[in-house]
Amino acid sequence: MKILVAVGARPNFMKAAPILNSISRHNLSVLGLSPRPDEDAPSDVIQPLLVHTGQHYSELMSEAFFDDLKLPKPDVLLGVGSGSHALQTAEIMKRFEEVLLCERPDVVIVVGDVNSTLACALVTAKISFNANGDRPLIAHVEAGLRSFDRSMPEEVNRILTDHVCDLLFVTEESGVHNLRREGIPEEKIHLVGNTMIDSLLAFKDNAEASTILERLGLRHGDGQFSGHWAAPYALLTLHRPANVDHSVAFSSILDGLQELAAESVILFPVHPRTHKRIQEMGLQQQFQTRQSQNNAGTKRGIRLIEPLGYLDFLCLMKNARLVITDSGGIQEETTCLGIPCVTVRENTERPVTISHGTNVLAGVKTEGIRKAIREQLGSKPRAAVPEGWDGKTAPRILGAICRALGKRNMVLAGAGR
Numbered sequence: 001m002k003i004l005v006a007v008g009a010r011p012n013f014m015k016a017a018p019i020l021n022s023i024s025r026h027n028l029s030v031l032g033l034s035p036r037p038d039e040d041a042p043s044d045v046i047q048p049l050l051v052h053t054g055q056h057y058s059e060l061m062s063e064a065f066f067d068d069l070k071l072p073k074p075d076v077l078l079g080v081g082s083g084s085h086a087l088q089t090a091e092i093m094k095r096f097e098e099v100l101l102c103e104r105p106d107v108v109i110v111v112g113d114v115n116s117t118l119a120c121a122l123v124t125a126k127i128s129f130n131a132n133g134d135r136p137l138i139a140h141v142e143a144g145l146r147s148f149d150r151s152m153p154e155e156v157n158r159i160l161t162d163h164v165c166d167l168l169f170v171t172e173e174s175g176v177h178n179l180r181r182e183g184i185p186e187e188k189i190h191l192v193g194n195t196m197i198d199s200l201l202a203f204k205d206n207a208e209a210s211t212i213l214e215r216l217g218l219r220h221g222d223g224q225f226s227g228h229w230a231a232p233y234a235l236l237t238l239h240r241p242a243n244v245d246h247s248v249a250f251s252s253i254l255d256g257l258q259e260l261a262a263e264s265v266i267l268f269p270v271h272p273r274t275h276k277r278i279q280e281m282g283l284q285q286q287f288q289t290r291q292s293q294n295n296a297g298t299k300r301g302i303r304l305i306e307p308l309g310y311l312d313f314l315c316l317m318k319n320a321r322l323v324i325t326d327s328g329g330i331q332e333e334t335t336c337l338g339i340p341c342v343t344v345r346e347n348t349e350r351p352v353t354i355s356h357g358t359n360v361l362a363g364v365k366t367e368g369i370r371k372a373i374r375e376q377l378g379s380k381p382r383a384a385v386p387e388g389w390d391g392k393t394a395p396r397i398l399g400a401i402c403r404a405l406g407k408r409n410m411v412l413a414g415a416g417r
């Protein structure tokens with residue numbers, strides 16, 4: 001059995017890693033090198049094939065994550081790089097089709113909602129290996145999420161991907177309702193939990209060994225901040241085109257952060273897209289930090305830093321007093337860690353992080369952001385972890401894939417193929 005896992009951009013890597021890990025553990029058990037986790041598991045060795053489209057290619061956006069997550073080197077690198085949505089998607093499709101025809105996997109797994117996700121799913125849905133039209137089963141990990149905002153490229157990617165896939169692995173209850181509403185057959189929908197949280201739980205303790213707080217001067221070995229305690233700071237990420245590509249929108253968000261920046265340092269690991277926009281718009285002066293009066297050695301203001309690897313960022317999230325973001329995954333990670341989160345968007349495709357978790361939606365206007373920050377800092381965070389976010393999602397997914405493939409092979413054998 002050959003399972004191809006397609007990844008391309010930063011948020012894909014932590015969602016795919018637990019699945020590859022689960023395949024390795026399955027193979028060890030088949031070879032008798034570890035106990036069988038599940039009596040129903042197939043007795044075949046699974047051949048994994050990791051394909052990286054190269055949508056993200058910088059060391060800090062890609063390789064650093066492979067190292068931190070202990071991901072194997074990709075078997076195939078498509079090297080597509082950046083471009084317009086059409087160019088990037090088309091280039092991935094062209095190059096991925098060649099890989100599929102050569103490798104002929106039994107299953108293709110796509111994760112998340114980036115251009116690589118849609119491109120690989122679409123190619124697989126239309127490929128044909130023989131006159132019978134046989135093609136791999138297609139599984140979407142993180143299916144069913146909807147922001148109901150089609151101006152987001154990710155929303156278009158999510159909807160189209162879900163509608164061409166055979167197996168839809170859903171992270172939260174809302175996703176199941178969304179898929180049913182769109183007429184997706186019940187047998188395709190599997191509420192399994194969240195592989196991003198599998199990674200989070202697997203690496204949470206390792207992140208404690210990160211030296212990022214020391215490197216940023218926020219924690220000292222000499223007990224300046226009570227030994228193990230870091231100086232209080234907030235953490236910020238912004239990269240959505242709607243938030244950073246237009247100066248009025250971007251400035252309105254930065255204005256909403258000023259009150260917090262006047263009393264605390266806000267660490268801002270800058271995504272390459274955002275970095276470009278800051279240069280183009282001449283916004284550098286917004287990011288000057290000042291020495292704090294209260295804590296010698298710490299600063300106030302918004303402090304720009306380079307994009308961080310997985311473990312360094314996880315360490316910063318765990319120790320932050322507040323996280324402010326427009327990312328999807330960070331809303332989930334902060335919910336799981338019990339860290340208050342302010343999401344700088346009008347909507348979220350992850351409503352469970354609000355109903356159960358620590359997230360609030362602030363919108364994108366100055367006053368709303370200021371108010372949400374004040375409220376989050378003044379309240380005790382709720383810390384209910386959503387159902388199935390238990391670190392065991394990847395084995396559930398692998399089990400469901402093996403069962404679906406077994407069923408399909410029986411049908412094909414019955415038809416004399």
Ligand code: UD1
Nearest residue numbers: 009010011055056057058061082114115116153154272273
């Ligand atoms: C993509 C995803 C988004 C995800 C984000 C996480 C889509 C539609 N968007 O957005 O959902 O949240 O990744 O980071 O797939 N660049 C580099 N180095 C890199 C990659 C990109 O410098 O390794 C620069 C390029 O100049 C590029 C820009 O960043 O033009 C944007 O990259 P792109 O892949 O187009 O989209 P993201 O904004 O990263």
